[in-house]
Amino acid sequence: MLRKTTIIVRGGGDLATGTIYRLWKVGYPVIVLETQYPLVVRRSVSVASAIFNGSIQVEDMTAVHVTDPVNFNMSETGIVPVAVDPNGEAIARLHPDVVIDAIMAKKNLGTTKSMAPLVIAIGPGFSAPDDVHAVIETKRGHTLGRAITNGSALPNTGVPGLMKGFGVERLLRAPCDGYLMPVHKIGDSVKKDEVVGYVNGAEVRSQLDGILRGLIHPTVRVSKGLKIGDVDPRGDPAHCWSITDKALAIAGGVLEVLMRWNFTD
Structure with a gap:
């Protein structure tokens, strides 16, 4: 049975989707707001991929692109709606109980405590309780997933976590402005120095041998x-299609804050 608390998540990337997934699994109706070109x-x-494809299934959860989240009946479908609304205009119309900023911009793009009775931010760029009620740590290590109600998350270093000793080597970066023309797809095996696009x-x-996990x-x-x-x-290749341990740890911090807050179903 769906709980009555309505939650809006700003951002639908992979870390945001870990939180969206766990909220959905325990029965919370979640609405996701994204940009036109995530x-x-x-x-x-x-779940942001629903903007491109119309819908996407992440593990056993389905998200769909909707034009008007206000009139989408989640209680009947059990589906997560994703709408193009970068400025969060639907927040004033829907009056959610909870707003979660999961944009992952490393700075505050306009989320405030006045948006809902409970406002949570994921990652650096926010301070609790000044900007939001709670911040969730996103940096890998001992404090990953911690719920911070007095202070900020650790600053962004721009260096990804190590996998088999590789860090920045894992990343593919745009060599210039423009549009990517891929020659491989997510899930493909690639070799060091192989052209991906x-x-x-x-x-x-x-920059290394491995599986193309994202593009x-x-x-x-x-x-x-x-x-x-x-x-x-x-x-x-299975890692391409499942939510990471990091995303789920962050989701645990969000759920902790939510359970500690004074809401009734």
């Missing part, structure tokens, strides 16, 4: 240096 790389496990004619090469959508305009792909050196 900068998601791990598209196979991001082109941006405005410039080659994008893998930005070709309709999204990218800027030089932007992260546009992710190669997983562990070599298991």
Whole structure:
């Protein structure tokens, strides 16, 4: 049975989707607000992909692109609606109990405590209780997933967590401005120095052997240096289609804050 507390999540990337998934699993109705061209790389496990494809299934959860989340009846469908609403205009119309900023912009793009009785931010760029009621730590390590009600998450380093000893080598970045023309798809095996795609004619090469775990959508305009792909050196294609331990740890912090708050079903 769906709980009565309505939750809006701003952002539908892979880390946001871990939170969306766990909220959905325990019965909370979740509405997701995204941009028209989401900068998601791990598209196979991001509900934001519904903007491109109309719908997406992440594990056993289905998300669909909707034009008006206000009139979408989640209690009957059990489906997560995803709407294009980068400014969060639906928040004032829906009066949610909870707003979660999972945009992962590393800065506050306009989320405030006045948006809902409970406002949670994921990652750096926010301070509790000044900007939001709680912040969830996203940096891998001892504090990952911690719920912070007095202070901020650790600052972004720009360096991804290590996998089999590889960090920044895992990332694919745009060599110039333009649009990605891929020659591989998510789940493909790639070799070091192999061409994965082109941006405005410039080659994008893998820096290691592994599985192409993420790739930005070709309709999204990218800027030089932007992260546009992710190669997983562990070599298991199944990792492309499942939510990560990091995303689920962050989701645990969100659920902790939600359970501690004074809401009644």
